[in-house]
Amino acid sequence: xxxxxxxxxxxxxxxxxxxxxxxxxxxxxxxxxxxxxxxxxxxxxxxxxxxxxxxxxxxxxxxxxxxxxxxxxxxxxxxxxxxxxxxxxxxxxxxxxxxxxxxxxxxxxxxxxxxxxxxxxxxxxxxxxxxxxxxxxxxxxxxxxxxxxxxxxxxxxxxxxxxxxxxxxxxxxxxxxxxxxxxxxxxxxxxxxxxxxxxxxxxxxxxxxxxxxxxxxxxxxxxxxxxxxxxxxxxxxxxxxxxxxxxxxxxxxxxxxxxxxxxxxxxxxxxxxxxxxxxxxxxxxxxxxxxxxxxxxxxxxxxxxxxxxxxxxxxxxxxxxxxxxxxxxxxxxxxxxxxxxxxxxxxxxxxxxxxxxxxxxxxxxxxxxxxxxxxxxxxxxxxxxxxxxxxxxxxxxxxxxxxxxxxxxxxxxxxxxxxxxxxxxxx
RNA sequence: GGUGGGAUGUCUGAGUGGUUGAAAGAGCUGGUCUCGAAAACCAGUAGUCGCCCUAGGUGACUCGUGGGUUCAAAUCCCACUCCCACCGCCA
Numbered sequence: 001x002x003x004x005x006x007x008x009x010x011x012x013x014x015x016x017x018x019x020x021x022x023x024x025x026x027x028x029x030x031x032x033x034x035x036x037x038x039x040x041x042x043x044x045x046x047x048x049x050x051x052x053x054x055x056x057x058x059x060x061x062x063x064x065x066x067x068x069x070x071x072x073x074x075x076x077x078x079x080x081x082x083x084x085x086x087x088x089x090x091x092x093x094x095x096x097x098x099x100x101x102x103x104x105x106x107x108x109x110x111x112x113x114x115x116x117x118x119x120x121x122x123x124x125x126x127x128x129x130x131x132x133x134x135x136x137x138x139x140x141x142x143x144x145x146x147x148x149x150x151x152x153x154x155x156x157x158x159x160x161x162x163x164x165x166x167x168x169x170x171x172x173x174x175x176x177x178x179x180x181x182x183x184x185x186x187x188x189x190x191x192x193x194x195x196x197x198x199x200x201x202x203x204x205x206x207x208x209x210x211x212x213x214x215x216x217x218x219x220x221x222x223x224x225x226x227x228x229x230x231x232x233x234x235x236x237x238x239x240x241x242x243x244x245x246x247x248x249x250x251x252x253x254x255x256x257x258x259x260x261x262x263x264x265x266x267x268x269x270x271x272x273x274x275x276x277x278x279x280x281x282x283x284x285x286x287x288x289x290x291x292x293x294x295x296x297x298x299x300x301x302x303x304x305x306x307x308x309x310x311x312x313x314x315x316x317x318x319x320x321x322x323x324x325x326x327x328x329x330x331x332x333x334x335x336x337x338x339x340x341x342x343x344x345x346x347x348x349x350x351x352x353x354x355x356x357x358x359x360x361x362x363x364x365x366x367x368x369x370x371x372x373x374x375x376x377x378x379x380x381x382x383x384x385x386x387x388x389x390x391x392x393x394x395x396x397x398x399x400x401x402x403x404x405x406x407x408x409x410x411x412x413x414x415x416x417x418x419x420x421x422x423x424x425x426x427x
Numbered sequence: 428g429g430u431g432g433g434a435u436g437u438c439u440g441a442g443u444g445g446u447u448g449a450a451a452g453a454g455c456u457g458g459u460c461u462c463g464a465a466a467a468c469c470a471g472u473a474g475u476c477g478c479c480c481u482a483g484g485u486g487a488c489u490c491g492u493g494g495g496u497u498c499a500a501a502u503c504c505c506a507c508u509c510c511c512a513c514c515g516c517c518a
Contacts, residue, residue, distance in 0.1 A: 042487080043478070052498075052499085057445070059499070072498085076498095
């Protein structure tokens with residue numbers, strides 16, 4: 001949600017910038033119009049209310065006929081307030097609805113573009129491995145090494161679910177520990193958040209309105225988290241933090257649930273795109289003037305984590321049209337996936353500026369006493385499922401085994417995963 | 428699921444219809460004192476929205492949330508949410 005004052009002051013600029021995101025610039029006109037109406041009615045009702053308040057306080061001091069007359073008079077004013085109130089409420093509802101639909105404008109240095117096809121590659125790290133054999137993809141590796149069972153997950157849950165098995169399970173927990181160790185070392189507070197969230201939180205995090213199709217809702221009107229970003233964003237809602245407490249950095253692990261409603265038929269093979277996966281997420285609360293620097297910092301941590309695993313990647317600069325409503329700027333990391341012979345998104349890091357902070361009412365008190373909205377940022381530390389794919393495929397050997405990245409050795413206690421079948425394949 | 432208690436400012440905590448936007452204490456900020464610090468003392472210390480050509484003034488709203496009663500609600504009524512205690516069930 002934007003500051004209406006900023007929209008009032010620079011309507012044309014806001015129109016231009018949200019148009020870059022593909023949003024309708026009419027929203028700005030609607031917001032201004034409704035705001036105008038809102039203030040008009042507000043002034044009217046406040047004036048009457050003010051008069052009523054004054055009369056009411058007089059009544060306490062009056063006696064006899066004077067008091068009776070004053071009450072009669074105040075009563076008329078009170079009726080008028082009751083008449084005006086629904087009008088204000090109605091306009092406020094309209095106003096809020098429009099404001100929630102206006103996306104966060106992209107930062108000035110975000111490149112133009114309509115879709116992910118217009119994103120640009122900032123830099124690359126590592127070299128895709130050259131195999132002297134035909135590399136397999138993670139599905140086939142997972143099958144022969146008895147690490148992934150998608151078939152049976154289909155029986156019990158449906159499509160886009162999977163069982164992880166054996167060494168891969170241990171590898172998952174190793175990745176989680178590895179991510180936490182890196183982040184804790186850098187001052188992040190580890191968090192294990194709830195994954196069932198109320199509407200206010202989802203709305204505040206910027207996933208509603210707009211993302212309803214992507215989110216699972218329960219019969220109790222709670223929502224399954226699609227990322228730990230959501231609970232971590234809501235963690236400080238309605239709070240005023242002290243300037244000296246900032247920055248606050250959290251590392252949250254959670255299972256993530258996504259309906260993948262708009263992606264029928266896309267990435268149906270393997271565990272790349274599933275309804276449920278696990279992820280360690282970074283989340284920062286920072287001073288507004290620090291958020292750009294923090295954004296680079298979070299990306300640098302992501303790179304450090306992937307580099308530590310020895311997986312080749314590229315950093316992608318997300319164009320305006322591909323940003324999504326909350327982000328003002330976003331970088332993705334795409335890791336090399338030999339099975340597909342291309343880079344695939346494994347990380348995403350966004351500077352959300354004050355967009356979530358306004359919706360969630362998260363502010364900070366400056367040393368001089370002023371209260372302002374802070375900035376929030378989020379970034380993937382490790383999306384486990386996808387990183388498992390990258391590791392399996394990049395570290396596969398000619399004999400069909402998978403070598404474990406060195407940084408994970410101390411967590412798993414073995415150095416490679418070798419062929420063995422403990423459970424029969426369904427086929 | 429049942430019974431009981433509760434929700435007040437940064438925090439603790441008073442307040443049961445009319446200068447209560449809110450006592451008191453703590454904390455924090457500034458000052459006096461001090462070589463410096465502590466202590467003591469003094470002063471200051473809510474947010475949101477609107478209006479006023481605006482380092483200030485002013486109006487409205489805000490005592491969990493929403494509604495109601497009333498000229499007037501932190502205070503009375505209703506619903507809901509959350510928290511605490513105990514019982515039941517349970518990983």
